[in-house]
Amino acid sequence: MEPMRAIQENFRFLVLEVTKQIESTVEVIASGATELIDSVYLKDDYIDNLRGFIDSKCLAVIQGASKGDQRTVELARAVDIATNNLERIADFAVNILRQYKYIKDTSILQQYEFRPCFDEVLGALARVPEALFSADVAEALQICRSEFNLDEMYEGRFRNVMTELRAGGEQVEDLVTTLFIARYLERMGDSLLNIGEAILSLALHERLKIHQYWALEETLDVGASEGKGLSLESIAETRSGCRIGKVRDQREGGEGNLVLFKEGNLDKLLEEKAGIEFWQGRFPDLVPKVLGWQEGDHHASILLEYLRGQTFQQILLEGSAAELSAALSALGATLRSIWDATRIDEPVQPGFLKQIRKRLGDVKKVHPDFGDDQEQIGALKVPAFADLLRRAEAIEAELPAPFSVFIHGDFNVDNIIFDAEAGRLHFIDLHRSRRFDYVQDVSVFMVSNFRLPVFDAKMRRRLHRVILAVYRSVQGFAREVGDTTFEARLTLGMVRSFTTSTRFVLDEEFAQSMYLRARYLLERLLAHEGGEWSTFVLPANVLRY
Amino acid sequence: MASDADEFRHESLEDRHSIAKYLTALAEAFANGNLTFGHNGQAIDLEPRGLLKFDVKATRKRGAVKVSLRLNWQEDEEDRDPSVGSLVISSSGEGEGRRR
Numbered sequence: 309m310e311p312m313r314a315i316q317e318n319f320r321f322l323v324l325e326v327t328k329q330i331e332s333t334v335e336v337i338a339s340g341a342t343e344l345i346d347s348v349y350l351k352d353d354y355i356d357n358l359r360g361f362i363d364s365k366c367l368a369v370i371q372g373a374s375k376g377d378q379r380t381v382e383l384a385r386a387v388d389i390a391t392n393n394l395e396r397i398a399d400f401a402v403n404i405l406r407q408y409k410y411i412k413d414t415s416i417l418q419q420y421e422f423r424p425c426f427d428e429v430l431g432a433l434a435r436v437p438e439a440l441f442s443a444d445v446a447e448a449l450q451i452c453r454s455e456f457n458l459d460e461m462y463e464g465r466f467r468n469v470m471t472e473l474r475a476g477g478e479q480v481e482d483l484v485t486t487l488f489i490a491r492y493l494e495r496m497g498d499s500l501l502n503i504g505e506a507i508l509s510l511a512l513h514e515r516l517k518i519h520q521y522w523a524l525e526e527t528l529d530v531g532a533s534e535g536k537g538l539s540l541e542s543i544a545e546t547r548s549g550c551r552i553g554k555v556r557d558q559r560e561g562g563e564g565n566l567v568l569f570k571e572g573n574l575d576k577l578l579e580e581k582a583g584i585e586f587w588q589g590r591f592p593d594l595v596p597k598v599l600g601w602q603e604g605d606h607h608a609s610i611l612l613e614y615l616r617g618q619t620f621q622q623i624l625l626e627g628s629a630a631e632l633s634a635a636l637s638a639l640g641a642t643l644r645s646i647w648d649a650t651r652i653d654e655p656v657q658p659g660f661l662k663q664i665r666k667r668l669g670d671v672k673k674v675h676p677d678f679g680d681d682q683e684q685i686g687a688l689k690v691p692a693f694a695d696l697l698r699r700a701e702a703i704e705a706e707l708p709a710p711f712s713v714f715i716h717g718d719f720n721v722d723n724i725i726f727d728a729e730a731g732r733l734h735f736i737d738l739h740r741s742r743r744f745d746y747v748q749d750v751s752v753f754m755v756s757n758f759r760l761p762v763f764d765a766k767m768r769r770r771l772h773r774v775i776l777a778v779y780r781s782v783q784g785f786a787r788e789v790g791d792t793t794f795e796a797r798l799t800l801g802m803v804r805s806f807t808t809s810t811r812f813v814l815d816e817e818f819a820q821s822m823y824l825r826a827r828y829l830l831e832r833l834l835a836h837e838g839g840e841w842s843t844f845v846l847p848a849n850v851l852r853y
Numbered sequence: 854m855a856s857d858a859d860e861f862r863h864e865s866l867e868d869r870h871s872i873a874k875y876l877t878a879l880a881e882a883f884a885n886g887n888l889t890f891g892h893n894g895q896a897i898d899l900e901p902r903g904l905l906k907f908d909v910k911a912t913r914k915r916g917a918v919k920v921s922l923r924l925n926w927q928e929d930e931e932d933r934d935p936s937v938g939s940l941v942i943s944s945s946g947e948g949e950g951r952r953r
Binding site: 636637639685777825828849850 | 902903904906909927941942
């Protein structure tokens, strides 16, 4: 017999046997049929053997499967998880009967009405074989839901037991035993949830937890029965702890388009949504559309238009010279049109030094030596970086930006997407978008190129040329609009970005090179203090590694 | 310089007065931006520009003292390889990006 068929057959047996164990337990509790208890104990060994048999068969399938047979492996894995959890459910039934023996007055069990709990378990058990072998999402969800129902039932009984215990009386032992029984039923629910999740994972080809699935389902606004219409293409964890997945939207009107699903902290995602809305009014094509939104107490999920193209970082590292050149032109034109369209001539203080102070603690966690580095060489005193920062505050106060524009706010090379085919540029990760000094985006962008950990000489040259090209281009813009403190502010912005970026760089030498650049720039600024800021020029040699 | 492997090395015994002459010569050369190291009519001419990485190290171990000064820098890539072009973003604003 083909191994998977043998597994299926034995699995169905297992479900039947576990079901019988539960039914016997119900009978004992409902009608005091204590003569059944021993047969339940005996049956438990048989169930154990059955589990062992299925276990080893599944393992053989998983280990022996050829590469192309991914589907069989996934099924074997799901069966294995379900098998072990079924065996646990059977164990809980045995444990319930062990507790039953301690009950002095069995009428308490009628009073606590365990029948609905057992029915919930039995109902879910009946669904397991079909749900599993046809990888049915809707059935799997029903199995998962029984855990939530059982939890609720447990809570109700728990509260009642507590109330009675507090009231005192002679039933203390029986009440405690009743609570144990309720607890075993609740744990059956946990096992059922594991089974349901294993089937969901099988159906969606992804390791998926039920709350993620529900977030996804609610965001997509589909009923459980339509669950088959979704397919998760990939899932990943972002640095901010959000989970992000690519989903194919097969709802009516969804046309099977790819959409992006993000699930995570409510505040983070609220910021993200606000950022998108910030751009939506004036630059609707620049940012992804919000296709769905779902929020709970602390969690939220958002469904976003999936933007085609490559990130600027991908183009930098893998693209041809022509692709890079096209992306750069699009970047220049896009920034220019945003800045022209949103400019308001009102001074704004970027506060780069404050941004450093806020993050210096995180920097020092990674690089403890940065900051407090006062030194002396002969008569020369070398001030600590922290002192340089303090001294520069007076300079920064003199240097507000003459106008504000819309900025991305986290303008890293991987937050820009270029669709070469359409010649369009898109912004993503917009949680810090606001009206601000454009120099913020420019300095973050320049340093995000610099800090890429690639050390091949040719690639470094490429990064250097991109940084220089952006610098020269924005310098031209600043001259055109008469922004005379641009160079000094850009220098402060570079100090900020070089310093704070080191918290993401574990390569000590590379981090040091950025930190020393920040120091160098600060010292150049301080050396210029008292002079005319319009004559200050960013020492461009820091742009090359 | 034409070759990739120019090298100069000097060793001598000095005292604290005579060493000052060397250090002064180096200080002046850096200040002028022109540093020449010659040996038997061969010379290495250096023009320190851009960022200089400066590393000072002093150690004292059971009376053995060592003070080392190290300076590193990169010559401009255009000086070494003039064929490397630069990237330019068209300043007309007429790129391929989105327009309002």
